[in-house]
Amino acid sequence: MKKLMLCAVVAGLMLSSVAAEAKGCIKGAIIGGIAGHYAGHGKVGVVAGCVIGRHEANKADAERAQQSRQAQPSNQNGRI
Numbered sequence: 001m002k003k004l005m006l007c008a009v010v011a012g013l014m015l016s017s018v019a020a021e022a023k024g025c026i027k028g029a030i031i032g033g034i035a036g037h038y039a040g041h042g043k044v045g046v047v048a049g050c051v052i053g054r055h056e057a058n059k060a061d062a063e064r065a066q067q068s069r070q071a072q073p074s075n076q077n078g079r080i
Contacts, residue, residue, distance in 0.1 A: 028053020 010030060028049035036045015 024053035024055070024057025025050040026053075028056070 028051070029046045030049070032045040032047070032049015032052070033042055034045070035049070036042045039045065
């Protein structure tokens with residue numbers, strides 16, 4: 001029964017649209033929870049997975065922002 005409930009929750013999270021604020025957290029929490037379950041520390045794995053997933057999402061956003069700033073041509077002479 002627990003496996004059926006877990007599969008239903010995972011499928012529901014994957015198919016639903018998630019707010020941008022939770023980007024990385026839900027995916028990390030699912031992966032961390034599964035890894036933590038097998039290590040005997042499911043709840044710790046969920047929290048750690050969420051934190052790490054959010055960190056990675058922020059890092060990817062920063063890299064994308066840096067690339068977009070570099071791609072924009074700079075205005076050397078101050079005219080538009």
